Amino acid sequence: MTGKDADATKPAADSAAVPASKPKRVRTGCLTCRERHLKCDEGLPNCQNCRKSSRICKRGVRLNFIDTTVQAPPVIPPTMEWNVNFQDESRDIASEYKGGLSRYGASDNRISDQPEPGLPYNLSTAVPTAPIPPHQPLPPITGILPDAYPDEQQSMMFDTQRDHQQHHHGHSHTNSTYSGSTAQEPYSNPDQAVSPSSESRDYLNTQEEVLFMQVFVEEVGLWMDSMDPHKHFSRLLPFHALGEPMLLNAFLACGARHLSLVNSKYTEDKALHYYDTATRYLLSSLQNPNRDTVICATTAVILNVYEIMCERALQRMNHIAGARALIKECGWNARSTGIGAACFWLNVGMELLSCLHFNWQVAWDPDDWGVNMDFSRETQSGQEEIWTHRIVYIVAKIANFRASIPRYQEASPRDENIRLQNRYAEWKRLKNWTDAWNENIPRTMHPMGYLYPYQTISQSAFPEVWLIKRTTIVARLFYHTAMCLLAQINPVMSSEVEEMRELQQRHSQQICGITAHVKDSRGVASVALRSLAIAAECLTNRREQEEVLRIFDKIRQETGWRVGFVNKELKEKWGWQDEAQPQQTQIPNMQNTSLFQHQSTIQPQATLQSLPVTSLPPTQSTARARPPPGILNPLLATADFSMPQHPYQAHYVAPNPIVNHNQFTYQ
Template sequence: MPPRTGMNKPRKPRPSRARGLRTTTGCLTCRKRRVKCDEGKPRCRQCTKSERGCVYGQSTDVTATAALSEQDTPQQSTSPAQATASVVAESPTTRKSIAGDIDPQLFVDSPELRFDLSPLTLTTSLPSPNSAPFEWYDLLAEDAINNIQKHNLGFDQMCLSRRQSPVPDEHNFDPRLQSPERETFVQEPWRSPEAIPLNDDQLSLFQHFVSSVGPILDLFDPLKQFSNAVPRLAINNVGLLRSLLAVAARHLALHSDAQQSSINVQTPGSNISESGLHSPLLEAATQYYYETLHYLSQNLLYPSYTKSSEIISTAILISTYEMFDSSGRYSDGGWERHLRGIFWIQRSQDNNGESKDGLRRGAWWTWLRQDIWVAFRESRRTLTIWRPTKRLVDLTPDELATRIVYICARCVDFAANEKHYDLSIRIDQGDKLLQALDDWYHILPPSFQPIYSLPMAESGLFAPIWIHPPSYAAAIQMFHFARIVVLINQPSLGGMHAFRQRQRFLDESVETICGIAIMHVHQGRDSPSAFANYQALYAAGLCVQTPVKQSAILQLLEKTLNVTKFPPKTLLDDLASYWRAES
């Protein structure tokens, strides 16, 4: 009998369940969930249906999927921040970071994109977009009128009253003027067609602004808008020019001896001999400040002006003037109140940290940096309610530098005196912030690494650290400032392990902050960087306990304040008082 067909035919080997049946295609999210993916681009059907982030890997290796699965189940003894760092270190190599090789695709979302908005700004009544510039000006004028007699500049307070004449007929305005993209192409009644002439003293102040004040404001801005674009706008706008001269003179007054100053502005109505001001530079600064307010009172009636780059630039310069003019206690001064007014204008213009217009974007970050310091010192929440939309993996190195400013603002919110939440909620909030900080740090490219540093054994108490460019050094300072703020305000359930881990993080932040600050002090008068260093040094001082380190930080902070001249050296007394209270 012939054999049956196929009886002795060898069977085809079955693929291993561990290899052949496991898919190596599809998005990482579906592979992590172990569901079938239709590989739709840019977003597959499963992720669209479940509203999940849809990310495709650059490798067919299943290691990425395993890493994603492990991210949700860290070991019991590992903190969330450490778990993320561990996953990052073990993932496929597609991008080099400051902490090693990482796969940016693993960062499907960034924690800071989900932070709660600030209740302070949500519960505070906000003016309408059209009235925001007027509300802001009224705050300025009210405080200026209260101080007008003290300055004795010959100003009549009626000069600060807002012009109430009707707005010119609509047919005289092009509706395109409401669009920021078109405003520079149309001649405006409030914009001079020719460059405004400057006398010798004004030219000196103008040059000081470009060389010294602009770089302070531009520390995180690679386009250097306040050093480059704002001066060009100012030569065709009287109000912006006056505010520029005001802040330049006020900054010079902080650094110069009044008796040695060669700048002595005599404007009509000024009376230096009878004025309560003791410095010609301070006299000039105050005079220009009031002239700026007078200009605003006359030109706010133009709708195109209230939407312009000139008014937001003027607002930032006025705020900077008031920052230099403040005594260090902000809750009873104009600077803190006027920051809120700038917040209203920013909202009315729809400006934020991702605005396409470089000047508006730069102005927003500059305003937030000022508000962070005031909010921190006054134990209040920051004013911003904007939330970034870009993920960490989508940011350029310069954008990563500014992202830490936003995360820092959220950390200052956490430290505010609104601590009525129960213990578990506060701990959870702190963990989320620490996770966001950790994610930011571990995705940094190598350009944020030190160019030069000394081993601790060779350098004494703190090892000098040099990071270049300065904006990246400032970003690292803000990272450690923010981490200290969270750690010293986050409750703890106790335990020796948790205590040691927290102390290790604090010690690391103190050493880095002081190392960067030491390098800047040795390099000379680096004013822009010093404005990041003094904040970080003050925070470092809050978490050191040994007299030796306290003395070293106090000396470093004093040298830094000698460069910035802001805030006043009463900040040293505040830190010393804090140590006495804690001892």
Template sequence: MAGSLGSAWSSPLPSLLPVSSPGANPPAAEDDRESPEGAPAAPPPAVQYGFGVPLNTHKEANYFMHFIRNLASWFDTCDPARHFGIEVPKRAHHLPLLAYSILAFSARQLSLTTGVDDGSHSSYYSHALRILIPIFDDPNEAMNENVLAGIVILRSYEEMFEGDVNTHLTGSSRLLNSESRLIARGGLGEAASWVVLRQDLYVCLTKSLPLRISLESYRHSSSFVETNDHALANRAVFICARVVMYAMGPDTTLDPDLWDELDRDMKSWFESTPWRFLSHTAESSAINDDTDTAFPTLWMARRVQVLGYQHYYIARMILDMFHPKLWKPSFEAFRSRALTQDHVRESLRILLGLTVSNSGDATVNFTAHHTLHAFGGFLRDTQEHEEVLRFLRYMTQTMGWPTQGLADKLREQWQHAKRSPGNEATSPHGRGPRQQQAPQSGVWGSGGG
């Protein structure tokens, strides 16, 4: 374990929740006892900063357990060891930065879903910042997987606000870019690094900004050695990040050779992945199963597989949009752009079909939400619009995720498209000229890359 913040792990861990009743004090950990010479040990870091030891009240224990039971999975979708659900809560009892990060995020999410806000999340967030900011003044202290995990959680706290300015993504990117060994060591550092990459992709999709993270260190991840579902999903995220860097990098030139390389990587990933859809079209779904959905029904065995395919289709959409031939000054390029819109719309419908068919995972919902920011305007069918807006309301009601800004943005784009000539709806629901089909794979069909 890197860095001085991990030194407390030389002593046995206390029980996860030492709160027996509201207001009860936890038993003293070994680090808080007197030294053999009789001199008192140094106060815990939180006390040094002028506020009490975290996880010391019934309310904080409730927030802590809410994180373990309901929110840690938001980070652990691609991590079979579930470091944020198991390891981070253990370390939080010795590391106030992790504890206050958890409390801030959990309290904020609960306030949004219950409508009851006692303001405590702001205090916890401030406490975490007072611990975190001085750490970055000491490079040796900052190069630590515990710090990175804390930043990841604080970043999620920031995302719960409509006016998110991605402050802590800057910190996590700087830490990863300066300390590439974190991901190669495995464990919490590797797990947190993959979450940071997904958070960076979120900003790229929603704000059309280039990646801040250097991708070279990710090549040392065990995900490029292992063959389990989580590793395969991480590889799709990595390829998607390379595609984003190709399209929106600071020195983008839309290199045809690089486009071909990325296209081959995407097809190779798709063809070598052993996952399978159980799929049929939206029309047959509505007729046979009375399923009220505008999108293809695409069931998957595991939600981590859904996440992998989502990033495949994001990359597919970006490659289609940023094909070098589309940006040449020619009439052929102009005609090709119209066809490209159909390809992008097809991939988006598949991604949304995967999302609504396999609901229940927060990370899957996030990915769809972020994708709608970038590509939602391509949808032309009223039934699809209505379902997307229902999906966004569902995210807000069940997860507390702010979606009103995106909903307003999409309504404006859809209204503009209706007023523009040549943008008539090409409905996949039997009301227009084009009958769109869902992809099939494995024993259910021949696949589609």
């Protein structure tokens, strides 16, 4: 071999002597070495690194699925009773897309057979399985609310859910709501009354119901709970209504009605539908002797609130007498607690405001309410509602005293004088009660701040009276209203004209000052409107009169209540004959002065008590037709199921006395 040949064979010999090198990346190494960032020698069953460090050699699955051994996963063998339940949501999902539902054939469209969302469905039998028990504990709100949808898809989903919910509860829109007939005849077809569903809901799941319930809680429930420390109507009862369709529809009716009053985009069709539905539920329950009278009474009270909110309240008072009769059937009075107390005070409060407007006597004698009239000086806090109830009792007694003013004098001067002295003694008793109430109320019911008109930055003509708690505002309005009325109906006015005039002016200024500067008039609107109307009658300054009208407009904008008739009445009482060219001359200091002077020139012994309180001076006329002062309160003859003309005559069945009604008191 030559040297050249030896050099040629040398690389081949070297390459044969060097063994082939392993790949740099390990493919089947253990997971333990991979976590420690070490190169694994891939030894089995344990690699060298794990043996040296006494670690568990954990093995994984090769990505190429070659020569890989894994442990079998745990499997529970199926039993004979084991079934697979599927929930077909393909059509619901397809309906969210334009034209998606049309891809399913007509023969395959079984929307009516689909179960309610959230319920299991057995495809083997095509029959829904047992539903989830209705009384489940309320889950966390973050885990049950639906996901957000785009606007168009969300609207479609809400419409689908609402239609399905109406089918689920077995009722739909009434003919009286959408066929053009009015809802003034809710009892026109009692045979169509439906029975409330016994199922409970965890939450409201339609856009419409959520909106109307929010409006009720945040707008209507505020003034309904103005004398209730536990706030049943705005905080507690809405949750109970989830399981009571009758109660829920009454709430939704009030919310929809308020929304139609404050926003012209909403009509009253929805409100009438919920009102009619709640009324049918109520009438159907009244035919059942085993009914829950507490739910019935509460629903009737709320429906009465709906009617109060209507523009033609006197023509829509279908439930006020029924609510009173059901309250008496439940045995509720001023000594009740919980929902009974809330319904009682709301009902008598609304009636009292109507009596002050129409000069009626209160149908339910205040002496039968059971009010604790202990006027010992209050030293504890948190008793404001108790003192509010006491001033409501006093105002009711004053309303009865005013409505019972004799229209004619006795034939005998001696008999007339005796009657006059008796009425004056009663007037003094009412005046002493009112003064004692103001002297002994807790400090929290007195103003926190008081600014004279020249100190206010609002340039108001009335003082700024700052009261903190809503029930305190209501109580002070009732108190000042009582003082104004007492100044007007003093039977012996001849010797106390100046004193009564000054008393009336002072307390009228306080009423106007409270209502002019209250931050949120929605919570006290019901009382503020009537108190302000009574106080405004004696105003003589044009600037004050114009500001009162602006206050009424503000309350109307915030609450939607139709108070235009009050403006017209006040303008005529003030002598505003022509609004385009208002009279610059002012009315005499006290509006009823001409009454006193006229009577004194004819009959020196006559006093204001011989004339109706709503009478006006001879040069003025009433703003609108009102019931004559001699007409009795309509509730006197109907607010009891023992009366021959009691409410719900065609539907009422006496309750079973042994039934254990659901007394939800919410202490």
